[in-house]
Amino acid sequence: MNRTPEAVLTELSAVVRDGRVISAAPTLERFRSDAVPSAADGRPLAAVLARSTEDVRQSLRWAGRHRIAVTTRGAGTGLSGGAAAVDGGLVMCLEEMTGIRIDPSARVATVGAGALNGDVKDAARKHGLHYPPDPASFRTSSIGGNIATNAGGLCCVKYGVTAAYVLGLEVVLADGTVLRLGGRTVKDVAGLPLLPLFVGSEGALGIVTRADLRLVPEPAPSSTVAAVFPTLEAAGAAVVEIGRCLSPSMLELLDQTTINCLEDLRPAGLDRDAGALLIAQVDASGSGRVDECRLLSEICEKNGADEVNSTDDPDEGEMFIEVRRNIGRAYEMRGALIAGDVVVPIDRLPQLLRAVHELDKTVEVEVPVAAHAGDGNVHPTVIYDPARPGAEDAAWRVCDDIMRIAVDLGGTIAGEHGIGRKKRHMLDRQLGGDVMRISQAVKDLFDPEGLLNPGVLV
Amino acid sequence: MNRTPEAVLTELSAVVRDGRVISAAPTLERFRSDAVPSAADGRPLAAVLARSTEDVRQSLRWAGRHRIAVTTRGAGTGLSGGAAAVDGGLVMCLEEMTGIRIDPSARVATVGAGALNGDVKDAARKHGLHYPPDPASFRTSSIGGNIATNAGGLCCVKYGVTAAYVLGLEVVLADGTVLRLGGRTVKDVAGLPLLPLFVGSEGALGIVTRADLRLVPEPAPSSTVAAVFPTLEAAGAAVVEIGRCLSPSMLELLDQTTINCLEDLRPAGLDRDAGALLIAQVDASGSGRVDECRLLSEICEKNGADEVNSTDDPDEGEMFIEVRRNIGRAYEMRGALIAGDVVVPIDRLPQLLRAVHELDKTVEVEVPVAAHAGDGNVHPTVIYDPARPGAEDAAWRVCDDIMRIAVDLGGTIAGEHGIGRKKRHMLDRQLGGDVMRISQAVKDLFDPEGLLNPGVLV
Numbered sequence: 033m034n035r036t037p038e039a040v041l042t043e044l045s046a047v048v049r050d051g052r053v054i055s056a057a058p059t060l061e062r063f064r065s066d067a068v069p070s071a072a073d074g075r076p077l078a079a080v081l082a083r084s085t086e087d088v089r090q091s092l093r094w095a096g097r098h099r100i101a102v103t104t105r106g107a108g109t110g111l112s113g114g115a116a117a118v119d120g121g122l123v124m125c126l127e128e129m130t131g132i133r134i135d136p137s138a139r140v141a142t143v144g145a146g147a148l149n150g151d152v153k154d155a156a157r158k159h160g161l162h163y164p165p166d167p168a169s170f171r172t173s174s175i176g177g178n179i180a181t182n183a184g185g186l187c188c189v190k191y192g193v194t195a196a197y198v199l200g201l202e203v204v205l206a207d208g209t210v211l212r213l214g215g216r217t218v219k220d221v222a223g224l225p226l227l228p229l230f231v232g233s234e235g236a237l238g239i240v241t242r243a244d245l246r247l248v249p250e251p252a253p254s255s256t257v258a259a260v261f262p263t264l265e266a267a268g269a270a271v272v273e274i275g276r277c278l279s280p281s282m283l284e285l286l287d288q289t290t291i292n293c294l295e296d297l298r299p300a301g302l303d304r305d306a307g308a309l310l311i312a313q314v315d316a317s318g319s320g321r322v323d324e325c326r327l328l329s330e331i332c333e334k335n336g337a338d339e340v341n342s343t344d345d346p347d348e349g350e351m352f353i354e355v356r357r358n359i360g361r362a363y364e365m366r367g368a369l370i371a372g373d374v375v376v377p378i379d380r381l382p383q384l385l386r387a388v389h390e391l392d393k394t395v396e397v398e399v400p401v402a403a404h405a406g407d408g409n410v411h412p413t414v415i416y417d418p419a420r421p422g423a424e425d426a427a428w429r430v431c432d433d434i435m436r437i438a439v440d441l442g443g444t445i446a447g448e449h450g451i452g453r454k455k456r457h458m459l460d461r462q463l464g465g466d467v468m469r470i471s472q473a474v475k476d477l478f479d480p481e482g483l484l485n486p487g488v489l490v
Numbered sequence: 491m492n493r494t495p496e497a498v499l500t501e502l503s504a505v506v507r508d509g510r511v512i513s514a515a516p517t518l519e520r521f522r523s524d525a526v527p528s529a530a531d532g533r534p535l536a537a538v539l540a541r542s543t544e545d546v547r548q549s550l551r552w553a554g555r556h557r558i559a560v561t562t563r564g565a566g567t568g569l570s571g572g573a574a575a576v577d578g579g580l581v582m583c584l585e586e587m588t589g590i591r592i593d594p595s596a597r598v599a600t601v602g603a604g605a606l607n608g609d610v611k612d613a614a615r616k617h618g619l620h621y622p623p624d625p626a627s628f629r630t631s632s633i634g635g636n637i638a639t640n641a642g643g644l645c646c647v648k649y650g651v652t653a654a655y656v657l658g659l660e661v662v663l664a665d666g667t668v669l670r671l672g673g674r675t676v677k678d679v680a681g682l683p684l685l686p687l688f689v690g691s692e693g694a695l696g697i698v699t700r701a702d703l704r705l706v707p708e709p710a711p712s713s714t715v716a717a718v719f720p721t722l723e724a725a726g727a728a729v730v731e732i733g734r735c736l737s738p739s740m741l742e743l744l745d746q747t748t749i750n751c752l753e754d755l756r757p758a759g760l761d762r763d764a765g766a767l768l769i770a771q772v773d774a775s776g777s778g779r780v781d782e783c784r785l786l787s788e789i790c791e792k793n794g795a796d797e798v799n800s801t802d803d804p805d806e807g808e809m810f811i812e813v814r815r816n817i818g819r820a821y822e823m824r825g826a827l828i829a830g831d832v833v834v835p836i837d838r839l840p841q842l843l844r845a846v847h848e849l850d851k852t853v854e855v856e857v858p859v860a861a862h863a864g865d866g867n868v869h870p871t872v873i874y875d876p877a878r879p880g881a882e883d884a885a886w887r888v889c890d891d892i893m894r895i896a897v898d899l900g901g902t903i904a905g906e907h908g909i910g911r912k913k914r915h916m917l918d919r920q921l922g923g924d925v926m927r928i929s930q931a932v933k934d935l936f937d938p939e940g941l942l943n944p945g946v947l948v
Contacts (some may be wrong), residue, residue: 107888137730137837160734182679193677195686196654209924216835218865219651219905221640221690222913223921224929224947228653228686232679249735252778272595276618277707317778320710324775377674379595407676447677463681471682477935489682 040098041078044122047090051083051128063123063346066110067169068371068454069434074119076103081125085202085210085241088124092239093208095122101486104235106146106177109169111371112452114180114234114488121486126176134159134247138289140216141199141201141245142341145176148363149183153243164191167448168357179240182232184448186356189406190315191248193448195231195411200244203230203487205237206479216244225348229474234450235485254281254313255325256349259332260306264288264389264401267308268382270335271405277331278324282313283406284356286387290400293362300355310405311352359402364400368418370431370454371411376443378408387437395426399434409447410438432458453487498556499536502580503798505548507938509541509586510897524568525627526829526912527947532577534561539583543660543668543699546582548668550697551666553580559944560920562693564604564632564716569829570910572638572692572946582697584634592617592705598657598674599703603634611704619705622649625906626815637698640690642906644814647864648707648739648773651687656663658702661688664937687932692908693943695936712739713783714773714807718764718797722746722847722859725766726840728793729863732770733836736782740771740824741864742814743849748858751820758813764796769810817860824856826876828889828912829869834901836866845895846870852885857892867905868896890916911945 035043045053054060055078063079077100080091095102099270101121108115108127117123125158129144132152136159141152149170152163166185167173173183177199184193213227214220230240261267264287271283286309287292291302302309310332314324322344329340345351363369376384381403388401388410396417403410412434416427435445435458445451445458460468468490475490493501504513513536514519521537535558537876538549543895553560559579566573566585587602589627590610594617597710599610608629624643625631631641637659642651671685672678679710681725688698707764722745729741744752744767749760760767768790779802787798801807821827834842846859846868854875861868870892874885893903893916903909904915926948933940933948 096747135835135837137735138835139733139837182683183678188677192650195557195652195683209928211924211928212922213925215902216900217833217902217905218515218836219642219646219833219862219867221906221908222901222902223903223909223917223925224694224932225640225653225686225690226925226928226932228683232683236682249733249737275597275707276594279707317774318778318781319777320775321778324777375675375677377593377596377598378676379593404677409677442674444673444675444678444680446680447675448679450679451681459681466669467671467681467684470663470667470669470684473935474682474684474932477931 037077044091044094044209045080047094048080048087051087052081054079063105063125064117066108066113066115068111068113069326070113070116074117074121076117076121076123079123079483080123081128083128086333088204088239088241089208089210091122091124092204092206095483096206096481099481099483101483103485105237106174107148107172109173110177110450110452112450113454114450114485115450116453118486126241127174129241136161138216139247141247143175143243143245145174145240145242147175149173149175149178156247157250162250163197163247165194165197168360175243176240179231179243180234181448181450182411184404185286186282186404189283190279195228195380197246198231198243199246201227201230202242203238203240204210206481206484214244218246221351227251227471234452234488236475236489237484239384242405251315252317252321253346254349255321255342255344257312257328257342258338258352259310259324259337261308261310261337262304263307264385265382266336267310268385270310270332270337271381273331274328275336275359275406278328280312280328280406283313285403285405287401289398290359290402292469293366293400294355297358297362298364311356313349343473363400363413363415367415369380370427371413371449372413372431372434373411373447373449374409374434374438374443374445375409375447376438376441380443381405381408381488384410384438384441388434391430391433395430396420396423397427397430400428451489456489502536502549502552505552506538506545509545510539512537512539521563521583522575522632524571524573526569526571528571528574532579534575534579534581537581537583539564541586542548546697546699547666547668549580549582550664553941554664557939557941559941561943562697565606565630567627567631568635568639568908568910571912572908572910572943574779574911575588576944579912584699587630587699594619595918596674597705599705601633601701601703603632603698603700605633607631607633607636614705615708618708619834620708621655621703621705623652623655626818633701634698637689637701638692639906639908642862642867644740644862647741647862648737653686655704656685656689656701657704659685659688659698661696661698662701664939664942672702676704692693692910692946695934697764705817709739709773710775710779711804712773712807713779713800713802713809715783715798716810717768718761719766719768719794719795719839721765722843723840724794725768726843728768728790728795729839730837731789731793733784733864736786738770738786738864740769741772742769743861743863745859746858747856748817748860751824751858752813752816755816755820755823769814771807781912813851821858821871821873825873828872828885829907830868830871830889830892831905831907832892832896832901832903833865833867833905834896834899837865838899838901839866842868842899846892846908849888849891853888854878854881855885855888855889909947914947
């Protein structure tokens with residue numbers, strides 16, 4: 033079908049019945065990048081603001097007819113370029129598919145892919161229920177994006193990541209087939225387990241339009257422990273020991289640079305000289321919380337903490353969480369960012385933390401570290417001055433070094449942010465040739481023309 | 491390659507270096523069936539008792555060269571014919587690959603596919619750690635089999651099923667490729683999520699030879715509540731309400747017939763006139779356990795329980811678990827069994843229970859019900875007299891009816907036992923044509939000759 037670009041766009045407008053097609057260049061600008069814009073982000077032909085599964089289905093069939101690449105986009109909060117547009121491609125934006133229906137007796141939320149994580153939490157709370165996965169972006173990131181990256185967060189050390197909560201999916205395949213996988217049951221082994229193949233596949237195999245999410249009873253209020261350590265490694269050792277004895281609902285680690293970034297943003301009385309700050313929460317019910325808090329504090333002291341404070345007041349605890357949530361903004365004050373997202377087996381955490389701090393200091397970057405430490409998931413953020421020539425490349429070299437360190441320690445280059453376009457060059461090193469070959473074959477099976485999020489993952 | 495059967499077997503014996511090849515008919519007999527023998531079970535050419543991944547790899551290459559079907563077998567405790575042999579095929583038996591290595595700091599068990607679930611639990615306990623998934627068969631079933639069926643159990647209502655604990659897998663593909671997926675990290679989103687595709691795929695895509703399993707700290711001792719209800723539906727309503735408020739570590743339901751089967755096997759003082767018995771446990775720490783026990787008891791009373799007993803004594807609680815674990819033997823005293831394994835969304839549990847009890851009573855079968863009620867996972871077991879002509883067929887018709895009821899209620903025909911060969915005829919009804927077609931395409935991708943567990947799942 034050789035037709036003029038105008039005719040092709042007119043055809044798209046005709047098939048998108050419920051949503052809208054955007055093709056004016058200035059309006060398209062906001063659909064080009066995720067939260068980490070890059071000069072490499074493409075200039076799309078158009079964006080579809082879908083409002084129904086049928087919109088998505090018809091748009092994919094249109095894209096197939098004209099061999100136009102499709103980037104799927106939720107709220108655009110990704111950190112790995114998974115939603116970065118492709119030159120001349122279509123951006124399939126699901127931000128308006130925001131329906132949320134709570135079924136309190138079944139403990140299931142059925143939501144559109146564009147529903148924000150925080151809105152699902154709020155809707156569940158009205159029924160005394162809770163949707164646990166809580167990426168730092170939960171107020172602004174969509175469930176579809178959370179599913180695409182299998183997003184984690186602070187509470188995942190106890191409650192698990194997104195994949196643990198996805199019971200059912202509606203997925204539109206490249207050829208327009210609408211698959212319904214799983215459902216509202218909490219257990220299901222009927223047939224090949226296709227559903228989990230779409231959780232974490234970053235829109236490369238199909239487009240998730242709707243999800244059935246498992247809800248849990250609201251947890252008890254949390255108690256909070258904050259422990260100051262002289263060194264990162266001592267804090268890391270405490271984390272390893274805590275995990276052997278307890279199931280905290282949060283176990284976060286901040287290094288000295290992060291503490292100082294936070295104090296620069298807004299003084300909160302943190303100790304600028306501390307080697308590391310560990311913030312933990314436990315949400316056991318009744319006196320269990322007090323017991324677990326005490327044990328957690330003892331383990332910190334035993335591992336060399338200089339100071340350990342704890343509180344049973346949820347509001348006081350919330351202040352610590354607030355501080356933790358400010359990290360992104362605190363880093364942004366210092367320059368441009370590349371967010372590392374490595375994970376190692378829990379016992380290797382102290383080694384990883386040491387290795388990151390021993391990175392080549394001749395490069396003019398800062399690498400503060402914050403970690404979902406209980407999961408061994410470390411976010412070393414490479415901060416550079418974007419005005420300095422060559423700085424971005426140098427920062428990426430440091431980020432690559434960090435990923436190499438993680439792989440050499442038996443870990444992974446991505447824990448919860450996805451691979452997107454920005455970390456794909458490191459994937460072979462971790463996975464090896466056989467896994468890459470099978471991954472490509474699976475991609476080819478679902479997307480034979482290679483039109484879905486090309487450049488992502490495989 | 492046209493060679494005599496003797497030459498083909500000689501070749502097999504030559505390539506299996508670490509394990510053994512069995513081909514004498516009497517010795518092969520025990521490799522023909524799983525725990526539910528059937529006249530349809532095949533007569534294999536040989537069985538390989540593998541002792542290494544290389545044995546598995548070489549055997550699969552041998553099978554590929556001679557186009558011989560391969561049934562993978564763990565401990566043979568399956569209930570759906572997933573390990574039933576194929577006429578003239580090879581049984582790949584992993585029961586001797588029993589290695590268990592516990593890494594307490596990483597909280598990971600690295601185990602051979604043939605390691606028994608209970609042995610992994612015992613090994614973990616020596617380090618104060620716990621491997622939660624607990625199918626009733628945990629003492630006799632293998633981790634490989636648990637992974638093949640994504641096995642559940644009593645504690646899964648709180649701790650999740652097998653898939654939630656598999657961090658890494660070694661899988662041998664049909665062409666002999668050895669894939670290593672995931673690893674020892676608790677989070678990993680690098681690349682397409684291929685690992686979960688093998689958890690629950692019943693040996694149809696590849697043979698799992700080794701797994702890295704996530705361990706958790708040993709839970710606190712449990713308190714137990716036993717509540718007697720006048721009707722199954724009242725008990726079902728209590729289950730729905732309990733799940734909205736609490737996270738019990740066990741929530742099991744037995745109907746009147748099951749209670750009477752158990753009393754016939756070994757009198758335990760259960761009320762033979764009760765409509766249903768609910769057995770619940772909570773393992774919150776400290777006083778939380780007492781609070782949760784009280785709340786759970788109140789919910790039972792509110793929903794019409796005639797009698798509610800609770801105990802904080804773990805040994806006394808263990809007696810109830812023991813009773814629950816005897817169900818299989820109690821049923822076996824009454825005749826031959828077909829184990830149903832349906833799941834519905836939790837709010838539909840009372841409807842499912844009623845519908846199962848209203849099944850056609852003109853058929854000469856008994857259908858006692860036991861349920862992992864907290865998960866909506868119901869095991870109606872169809873008991874028939876194998877000596878009566880046509881009884882097995884009639885029993886299967888009842889089992890099919892139960893699966894139809896579950897699907898009509900938005901549920902699934904298999905929660906934790908797999909589909910195997912025995913429930914495959916019902917799969918289309920649940921999944922529909924598109925999902926079946928994609929499943930077959932995935933099967934063809936991994937196993938183009940269709941040699942791996944033919945007849946299973948797809």
